[in-house]
Structure formats: C-alpha cells, structure tokens
Amino acid sequence: MRADTAAPRRRTVIALALVVAGALGSGLAISAGYAAPEPTSADLTSAEAAAHAPIAFPQGYTRWTHIKSGLIPAGHPAFASYGGLHHIYANELALAGYRDGRFADGAMLAYDLFETRVTPDGSIDQGPRRHVDVMVKDARRYAATGGWGYAEFAAGADADRLNSGQRAGCAACHEHRKAQGYVFSELQG
Numbered sequence: 224m225r226a227d228t229a230a231p232r233r234r235t236v237i238a239l240a241l242v243v244a245g246a247l248g249s250g251l252a253i254s255a256g257y258a259a260p261e262p263t264s265a266d267l268t269s270a271e272a273a274a275h276a277p278i279a280f281p282q283g284y285t286r287w288t289h290i291k292s293g294l295i296p297a298g299h300p301a302f303a304s305y306g307g308l309h310h311i312y313a314n315e316l317a318l319a320g321y322r323d324g325r326f327a328d329g330a331m332l333a334y335d336l337f338e339t340r341v342t343p344d345g346s347i348d349q350g351p352r353r354h355v356d357v358m359v360k361d362a363r364r365y366a367a368t369g370g371w372g373y374a375e376f377a378a379g380a381d382a383d384r385l386n387s388g389q390r391a392g393c394a395a396c397h398e399h400r401k402a403q404g405y406v407f408s409e410l411q412g
C-alpha cells in the first residue's frame with residue numbers, strides 16, 4: 224500500500240524539480256545576457272562586482288545640508304586636482320552621522336568644486352564647476368573601503384569617471400579619518 228501511494232508523489236516531485244531547474248536555467252541565461260557592468264567583472268566575485276557597479280549622480284545634492292566651504296589656493300600641493308572653492312553637502316542620513324560619528328547605509332556626501340574668478344573690483348567669485356566628488360555609505364557593498372563607495376563626476380557629466388586605482392586612492396586618504404567614520408569635514412558651529 225505505501226509503495227503504491229509513494230510512487231506518484233515521487234514522480235510529481237521530480238517533475239516539479241525539472242520545472243524549477245528549467246526556470247532557473249532560463250533566468251540565468253537572461254541575467255548572463257545583461258551581464259556585468261564592467262568587462263573585467265567576469266573575474267570578480269559577486270561582492271566585488273557589486274562594489275564596482277557605478278554610483279549614480281546624486282541629483283539635487285545642492286539642496287542637502289551645507290556642511291562647510293573651503294578654498295584651496297594656488298601653491299597648495301592639492302591645487303592641480305582640488306584647487307578652487309569647494310562646498311560640502313550631506314544628505315539626511317549623513318547629517319546624523321556627523322553628529323554621532325556613525326554613518327548609516329544610505330548616507331551620502333558631496334564635495335562640489337569650483338574655479339574662482341577675480342572680479343574687476345578685486346573680490347573673488349565662484350567660477351565654473353570643476354567636478355563633484357561623492358561618497359556613498361553601504362557597509363556590505365563597500366566593505367573593502369571602510370563601507371564607503373567613492374565616485375567623481377566631471378562638471379556636467381552624470382557618469383562616474385574614476386577607475387579602480389583612483390577609487391583606491393580616495394579610500395587610502397580617507398582612511399586617515401577612520402576614527403571619524405572616514406569623513407574629514409566637521410559640522411561647523
């Protein structure tokens with residue numbers, strides 16, 4: 224009696240398994256078709272591939288909270304890359320991080336850099352934008368760089384122009400501020 228009832232059930236299980244395997248197979252074929260964001264990602268683990276997925280341009284960041292501004296003048300060692308007037312903005316999650324030193328996933332920071340212009344009366348104005356540097360917190364995705372992803376957008380561009388070596392350079396310097404959550408700027412009184 225037992226054998227009679229067990230047999231059809233087993234056939235059903237096998238048939239279901241085949242359907243699931245077929246669905247998975249076509250799913251894999253579809254995702255392989257859209258494959259990886261960068262050609263080299265075939266060699267990466269999925270975590271590494273995710274860490275290299277492009278960071279989107281943070282639309283509307285100039286309406287986030289302004290943390291501070293700063294001027295890097297001619298003659299400063301960082302002038303070639305960062306000379307000019309910059310403004311730092313934090314989204315709401317990042318603002319909370321400045322207060323307690325812990326930046327939650329979803330925190331975003333923008334460093335907006337402009338040339339300067341001397342006006343006829345001798346005052347200094349903000350000139351054209353140079354680039355926007357961005358940090359995005361995702362502890363798991365960017366575990367290798369302290370939980371922060373780094374990106375840089377040329378003026379007017381909406382695609383990150385950094386390569387992996389340059390991103391590592393960002394992270395290496397920000398590492399000096401590990402105790403402050405890898406963030407240099409501080410809330411101004």
Ligand code: HEC
Pocket residue numbers: 291292293311332333334356357358373374375385389390392393394396397405406407408409
């Ligand atoms: C040599 C060190 C150094 C390197 C390299 C560097 N940064 Fe920074 N970064 C700083 C400093 C210092 C500040 C704070 C500037 C201020 O307080 O006005 C800063 C500020 C920032 C901020 C605002 C948040 C904060 O930490 O205050 C962002 C966003 C940022 N950098 C992104 C980047 C990106 C993206 C790169 C790589 C393209 C990069 N940084 C490379 C030193 C560095």
